[in-house]
Amino acid sequence: MIVKGLSRQILLAMASVTLAAGLLVFFGTYLAFTALFYFSPWSEDADNWLTGFDFITLAILILIALIVAAIASIRLARRILEPLESLAISARQIKDGDLSARAIPGDHSLGETAVLVEDFNAMAQRLQDMASDMTLWNATIAHELRTPLTILKGRLQGMIDGVFEPDEKSLSALVLQVDSLARLVEDLRTVTLADSGHLDLRLQPVRLKDEILRLAAVLDRELQQDGFELSLDLCDVTVRVDAMRIRQALLALVTNARRYAQRGLIEISLCVERNEVILRVADEGPGLAPDIAASAFEPFRRGGESGSLEKGGNGLGLSVVRAIVEAHGGKVQYAKSDTGGAMFEMVLGEAVS
Secondary structure (H helix, E strand, C coil), X not given: CHHHHHHHHHHHHHHHHHHHHHHXXXXXXXXXXXXXXXXXXXCCCXXXXXXXXXXXXXXXXXXXXXXXXXXXXXXXXXXXXXXXXHHHHHHXXXXXXXXXXXXXXXXXXXXXXXXXXXXXXXXXXXXXHHHHHHHHHHHHHHHHHHHHHXXXXXHHHHHHHCCXXXXXXXXXXXXXXXXXXXXXXXXXXXXXXXXXXXXCCCCEEEEHHHHHHXXXXXXXXXXXXXXXXXXXXXCCCEEEECHHHXXXXXXXXXXXXXXXXXXXXXXXXXXXXXXXXXXXXXXXCCCCCHHHHCCCCCXXXXXXXXXCCCCCCCCCHHHHHHHHHHHCCCEEEEEECCCCCEEEEEEEEXXXX
């Protein structure tokens, strides 16, 4: 085994060094005193010099020191080896699929060895969390895909069996389910590419006011039909962004407000604060519940009826917003609006002069 081999090598190396040091001290002392004895002016006075008994006593003392050094070396080697052995065993368990394995730091006074074990445990914990998140993602994605696919299959089978007439209304309902699937796939693609650092951005100076006005013109009628009033407070500023991605993020925030906010005012504001371009979307309530506000931008995060996230959506809208903004080097955050509703703030970077 690797651990046993390492233990044997360290112990043999330390024992060899200790033995060599002891022999060197003994013979070096013997030779030094012999040289001094023969070349000293007092060499004729043998009674005043070291006798054979003195050398025997010196040898015994060196032997005792050698034994003590060997014991200390073995104890030190064990202190070093215990965390390394635990590290090797844990690494082997993780290789075999047990992501819960952790190494024992042992004596923290060993410094770098203890830090190495702690870093390994942190890496193992992150790996376990990633595996758990991946399992949850797979289960959630399967759940989200199952509903529209089941509806599509049932409707199409019904048309084949003659239960449903393939009229315009039925076909339009099927197209809506296909649109839902397409939106889910695109949202998943955006979040995944952003997390891996491969989200394609076409950055160029953009006059955001014009982009927001164009989007608002498309959304205004639909919002009015649902009982909302769109309010714009836009400064004229240019910032280097991907216009299509910013429209996608803004649309996700407005759609989120449309789905769960109470009927009333939805305000989109654009301003520059501390030379940073800030785009905000605020509604009149009820806002996010405290238990989900901290994790509102996590994928598939939904709340209850009060302050729920993306009611009727796929649970990815806010995570898409975060992915797009962070890919631009900015940040997105949530806060209560002045009217007690939800306010989402996207910080997009410095304005272009």
